[in-house]
Structure formats: C-alpha cells, structure tokens
Amino acid sequence: MSSLTSALPPAQGTGARIARWGLYLILLLFAAYYLLPLLLMITTSFKSPEEIRTGSLLSLPRDFSLDAWSYAWNRACIGADCRGMAPYFLNSIVIVVPAVVISTIFGALNGYALTKWRFRGANIVFGMILFGSFLPSQVILLPMAQTLGALGLAGSAGGLILVHVVYGLAFTTLFFRNYYVSIPDDLVKAATIDGAGFFQIFTKIMLPLSLPILVVTIIWQFTQIWNDFLYGASFAAGGAQPVTVALNNLVNTTTGVKQYNVDMAAAMIAGLPTLVVYVLAGKYFIRGLTAGSVKG
C-alpha cells in the first residue's frame, strides 16, 4: 500500500529540505530509544566483569568474550540448580511445540466450522470463545492450580501445555475464523455438490489456501507461549520451569556478586528465539498483532 501523501507533489525549496532532515532526525532518535535496551544487553553480554565495572554504559566491548554466554548457558545457578539456562530452554521447547501445534489445529477446525458450516448460535459460540482472549489470567490462576493438582498435572510440562492450548484457543479461532470468512462460500458449495464431505473439503480445499494465516497463527502462538511468565511461574515447579521463569530467578537472585554480563547473556538466550522469528517473519507477527488483540 502506498503512502497517504504520495498523491501530492513533493515539496520544494530549502524550508522543505530542512523539514525533511528534521523528520529523519526525529525518526532516528526514536529508533535509538527503541534499540537502546537491546544494544545494551548485547554489548554487555560480550564484556568481562572487569570491563563492566570500569567502562561506560554505552561503550562497545573491548575484548570480545563469549564467556558470559557459555556460563549462562550451562553453569549459571538458577536457585540451587547450577546447570545454567540450557535445561530450562529445553523445557520451553517441550512446552511450546505441542501447545502451538494442538492449539493451531483446533483453531483451524473451529474457524472452518464456524464460517463454512454455520449452525444456529455459531456467532454466540464465537463471541464466547473470543472473550477468552481478553480474560485477565488472575481470575483463573487459582482454579487452574486446583484443577491441575486434581488431574495430577501440577508442576509438570503437561499441565502447562494444557493451559496454553486452552487459553490460546481464543486467538487461534479468531485468526482462522476471520480468514476463512473471506474465502468464497461458493468453493465449499461446489465441492459439496461434487460429493466432498466436511473433512475432505477442509483438507483438500481450505488447508491449501491457509498458508498465510497458518504462519500468522503459529508465529503468534509461538511468541506468546515462549514469552509467557505468569503461567510458568504459577503452575511449573522447579525443574519443569520454562526459560522466562528461570531467567527471572537467575536475575533476581541476590546471593553473591552480581554478574551483569551473565544476566544479559541469559536474557539474550531467553529472548533470542522470538527475536529471530520476529526478524525473519515480522510481517506475519504484525498481522497477528493487529488482527484483534494482544495478550498481556
């Protein structure tokens, strides 16, 4: 899509030139504001403790060192457990992958059923599912903790997978529903006349058309679940904690000398997967963001 002002003739003259420079200056200053925390994390993670003490906040690392990264990865102490971030990183993968896959499959089926095979009350069902995307988690923390306990899933990865699938359904259903609504019903009609059934139409007609929204949904769910802290902190015990909870424990442990380079390296480790996905597929992430709502 083109810029709003592209219909207008470009402004001429010195005044316009100065305004143009000012415009770029403001935009670049804002870029610096947004980038500062990330740059700080990256540069600090490559510095030695000595350099952090003596050097300046914004200086680049003099002696580029990966020590903090390797220490954060497999030796840093999270509580009494000194195996570094690695096992928790693995926990997050074990939680995220099934949770994303399951919630996406259900979302796609729901979206398909709610748009192409509309039944009486479909809109109410959709509205009730959708409300879940705005639900403050605090309302369900306690009953969920009790339920997971009763199911024997307390403190386990399985419990967290269940939680993320259930509360992700609102988003995945919303994404697919709004996407499928724009696919012509005639396609489905024609296929039913040819004798195709519910699931056949889904796999043969809808799924092949669904790649863009599939990418949006998977990226959205991946980012949300990977970044989750509240559920992880409430429902996962000790060794089953996701990487965000481990990071928080590492950074907020007060014993011993503070190793800022290790903190920053650990933060980068926890943030890198979603950051890489964002850089590679930001367009799809933005579409998920603007598709309706955000989880806080």
Added chain:
Amino acid sequence: MTMQTPSLRPAAGEDAGAVPGSATPQKAGGLRAVAQRHLSKLVVAPSFAAILLFVYGFIAWTVYISFTNSKMLPSYDLVGAEAFSKLWRIERWYVAIENLLIFGGLFIGISLVIGILLAVLLDQRIRGEGALRTIYLYPMALSFIVTGTAWKWILNPGIGIQQFVRDLGFPAFTFDWIVQQDTAVYTLVIAAVWQSSGFVMALFLAALRGVDQEIIKAAYLDGASLPRIYWGIVLPSIRPVFMSAFVILAHLAVKSYDLVVALTGGGPGYASDLPATFMYEMTFRRNQIAIGSASALMMLATVVAIIVPYLYSELKGGKRV
C-alpha cells in the same frame, strides 16, 4: 506490504455469502447434509466445552471462593461479601488501584501520542520505512522478563543512566525514580510505553494507508497545509482505530504483571504494586485466597467494562455492513 485492518470485524467477503446457513446446502443430500451440519457442531464442541469449563466455569469458581472465608486452602463455607469489604480496607489495595490509574492513564496517553506521531511521520514517503518499522515494533516480540533485565540496569542509579551522565561531567545529575517510593510507578510507564508504542504505530499506520487519497488531494489543492490535513481530516476519519487502540492498551494496563515483576518487584516496599501483583501476593504468598479472588474479580470487572461494549459494537457492526 499488507496489514490486516485493526479490527475484530472480519475482512470484506463475509457478507458476500450471507445467506442464512451459509454454504450448507439445504436441499441437496438430505440426511447427509444433516449429518454434516452436526459434524460442524461436533468439531467445535471440544473447544467450546474447554472454554466453558476453563473460562466461564473458573470465573464462577473464583466468584464462589470470593464469598467464602478461604485462607490458605479453598473453603466452601459462604460468608457473604466479607472478602470484598476486607479488600477495600487494605491500604495496599488502594496503592495498587491508585498506581493503576496513574500508570494506565499515562501509559495509554503517551503510547497513543508517540504511536500516532510515528505513524504520521513514517507516512511521509520515508526511505528505510520497513527497517524503522521493524525497530519500533520489536519490543512487542520479546518478553518483558527479558527486556526488563536491561531496563532495570538502565534505571538503576548506581550503574545506569544516572551514573552515565555523572561520568560525563554532571555530578549533580539525579535520575533515581526506581528506588523512590513516589516515583517508582513512573518507571513502569517509561518501560511500558517503550514496549507498546510501536504497536500503536502499526495500528495507525495501517489505518492511514486505508484513507482515501482523493480527499487528501482535494484538501491540498484547496491550499490546506499538511499538518492541518492530518489534524482536521485524516485523523478524524480513522476514529475507530482510536477506539481499538484505547481498548487494547487499557486492557493491557489492567493485566500488567511481567513488567512489575521484572522492573520493580512492586517495590520499594509495595509502592509500585499493581492489581495483578497484589492478587498474586495475596493468593500465593499471604494465604488470603478469598481476598485474592475478590481482587481478581475487580480486575475482571474492569476489563469487562472496557471490552464488552467494544466487542458488542464490533460484532454487531460486522453484521450490519
């Protein structure tokens, strides 16, 4: 670059086939069509059942518990609205509510101003727009637990900005909001605006790109200046986006939790508590389950008051078009 419109309203097309019952063939197939239609309900049923239980059932459970005298473990003896009246006598709850008002007001206001400003500036045929947009929005892709690590450092007077500026030769420079009772909540605003204003930018930029160019052209030929065109014509014409942005930011503010945990931990003392951290503290640390549940319901009521009218008008509007 295509961006989805910032709306819950489905994109064009829904109403093309808005025959009641949509694609389901009414006559062809008979029995089979009936089976197919039930299949549709069967497919949605597990998700709907899960939502009924885990969202609405759990809300009901929390409501019930808030009317009991549960302390460390849930008790099922109803004692009336005791927990609510206790809640509203706790000073810490008032601190959390007051903080939410300060934090929410500033966070929403400043995010809107910065987001709109950036969207309008980026709309001026900027070279490198894609890269700038990516930079403005990346904080949304990272957990605040991650970026909070950096923010905590920046705001720490001993090693962050304050020390940096002092080292530059201004020994009297002071920026210690994070350790002061009265100002800690403002550091939450700084970090939250940093995280969400790029998102507001994306919402408004998408809307700006959808405004009819002919209107702009006509106004320009009439001699209106660019700022006046934006202020007088363009921004009023995308009014619905203000509503969406406000609703999303407001519900983010009510739910803010990670931010506080990563940045201040609610401190110093409980000076920067928000309702979400208050609820966690009461429920999981102080064994006051009933009061924790009551506070969670206050948060829910706030979100419902913001969301339900919005969802209603959006969904209704979608059908009306």
